[in-house]
């Protein structure tokens with residue numbers, strides 16, 4: 383090997399080693415945040431076994447009001463890892479040529495602000511706000527004040543920290559609570575939106591009714607729903623396995639069908655102004671986003687296992703990682719075949735008083 387080849391080889395190997403080191407440190411930092419948490423393994427088992435039950439059992443547990451506490455456990459457990467993978471917005475968005483995933487998410491959120499015509503002086507509720515990525519974009523885009531509600535106390539703390547860092551804590555407020563019984567008076571908001579959140583409600587009509595209650599007459603509500611499409615066939619075992627996999631890994635009692643949304647919104651009292659699956663062309667495929675190669679999966683798996691053995695990460699994290707990987711596979715297949723969409727937009731209006 384001549385000198386210049388040796389130098390190039392050393393440079394490439396050195397750069398790869400630095401990237402690998404940065405990646406390991408980043409992963410170790412995220413996982414080390416779990417160390418202060420109580421019983422990660424037990425909480426993972428609790429969530430997993432809840433959603434592995436039959437649909438009838440899950441429905442019965444929902445009737446007993448057990449669902450909010452399970453969803454809280456799920457998001458308290460997963461928020462750091464989701465943030466690490468997706469950033470501050472916990473949703474999919476149509477891929478846009480030449481734009482990064484984060485830019486595409488921002489553009490999607492700005493579209494939501496525009497659809498409900500949010501503007502300065504208004505008070506808008508974000509139903510199931512996560513750690514507030516969409517809230518900050520929508521506040522910045524529209525000038526409106528946003529109040530987010532999430533069932534996860536861990537997300538509340540994280541969202542408040544991000545709001546403060548972004549200098550938006552005066553305009554973005556986050557409340558810990560159940561969106562099926564929102565701690566807000568009737569007719570107290572000028573608009574509402576929800577992104578990939580109402581899918582967690584055991585019965586969609588309950589959350590739509592609650593959003594209807596807190597909106598002022600004439601106010602708009604847009605929801606980006608996670609649903610099965612008309613291409614889903616319940617007689618195809620692969621379809622059934624995929625949708626069930628998304629439900630189990632995504633902490634969903636049941637995925638609803640696209641065609642149920644408008645009827646449910648009308649039952650709650652809304653007028654339905656528009657409905658569209660934003661994942662369809664001309665949007666570029668979104669489903670490649672959750673897909674990771676076998677190589678990346680295995681290297682992550684090995685690192686998470688080593689970090690657990692070194693007690694940098696707590697017991698149970700390997701299982702959490704496995705669950706996310708498995709769910710990502712189902713989401714990818716569901717998106718590719720078109721049997722599932724996380725971007726079915728429905729725009730509703732609470733009728734004006736004089737109507």
Ligand SMILES: C[S@@+](CC[C@H](N)C(=O)[O-])C[C@H]1O[C@@H](n2cnc3c(N)ncnc32)[C@H](O)[C@@H]1O
Nearest residue numbers: 471472473510511512532533560561577579582
């Ligand atoms: C997939 S995340 C989406 C978060 C956010 N909309 C975003 O796009 O970044 C779902 C959110 O719904 C919230 N959620 C689920 N069930 C809830 C409930 N019953 N009450 C309040 N929030 C709930 C979760 O806590 C989580 O913040």
